[in-house]
Amino acid sequence: MDQHEYSFYHPGQPTAAPPQPTRSRMNAEQRRKRRRARMIRRIALLAACAAVAVGLLVMVGKVVVGAVQTAVSNRVDYTPVEYDLTGYVFNPNDPLLVIVNANTPLAEGYMAETMIADEATGKQLATQAATAYRQMAAAAKANNIELMLCSGYRDNAYQTELFNARKQKYLDQGYSDADADARAATIVARPGTSEHATGLAADIVTPDYQNLDTGFADTKAFAWLQRYAAEYGFVLRYPQDRQAATGIVYEPWHWRYVGVENAKAIAQSGLSLEEFVALNSL
Numbered sequence: 001m002d003q004h005e006y007s008f009y010h011p012g013q014p015t016a017a018p019p020q021p022t023r024s025r026m027n028a029e030q031r032r033k034r035r036r037a038r039m040i041r042r043i044a045l046l047a048a049c050a051a052v053a054v055g056l057l058v059m060v061g062k063v064v065v066g067a068v069q070t071a072v073s074n075r076v077d078y079t080p081v082e083y084d085l086t087g088y089v090f091n092p093n094d095p096l097l098v099i100v101n102a103n104t105p106l107a108e109g110y111m112a113e114t115m116i117a118d119e120a121t122g123k124q125l126a127t128q129a130a131t132a133y134r135q136m137a138a139a140a141k142a143n144n145i146e147l148m149l150c151s152g153y154r155d156n157a158y159q160t161e162l163f164n165a166r167k168q169k170y171l172d173q174g175y176s177d178a179d180a181d182a183r184a185a186t187i188v189a190r191p192g193t194s195e196h197a198t199g200l201a202a203d204i205v206t207p208d209y210q211n212l213d214t215g216f217a218d219t220k221a222f223a224w225l226q227r228y229a230a231e232y233g234f235v236l237r238y239p240q241d242r243q244a245a246t247g248i249v250y251e252p253w254h255w256r257y258v259g260v261e262n263a264k265a266i267a268q269s270g271l272s273l274e275e276f277v278a279l280n281s282l
């Protein structure tokens, strides 16, 4: 290139290149900045990946825990229903609302006409309750749920036998007669005070779970009963939150036939049979 051309590009300026140190310091700073930016981006990417991984793990964990819980409890949650109680009239003399408890023994000579309600167990219920139970068990079966009537009608002689057997157990353990008697009464109703003598009480379990304990509440059979029993005239007789009113511990297996309309009204009220009858009798 000639001088003129050179001057055109760099008028009056020395031809030397710009000082190298400045440029190289800038470059070093830029490199540092770039490195820092790259590092920050990598950290951010790693953090995002970790967050996604943790999220996925939590989701998978929840699914696994849910599946395990379902497998263990076998529970199905049914949507609660609101019953249409239009036209319901409470009848204080309705024999299906008879109350039998420790304070209210069954009238002497109470006669229950019974029939077999569950062919498999041979257990009986009062005729009307037996018919309702059969329909209920058939409906449950259609939903793949098997109900088992493990105790129904018990006459006074049988109840006396049950009570005395339990009392003897405590006598054998060294309790005094009075103590053994009182202890037995907390487990087995005294003769005349069990509503099983009416033929309207049904102890219901399922083949997979036949224990008469609160574990039954975790079965799908119980969940089904809670949702549908009222439609067949049965109510949970000793609910968990009504123990103070019934004087009986929670018995998820013990259902009581009261007729369809009464059952819907009682289920809707959330009260025990005692409370419902007392409240409506005012």
Ligand SMILES: [Zn+2]
Binding pocket: 151, 196, 201, 202, 203, 254
């Ligand atoms: Zn019972």
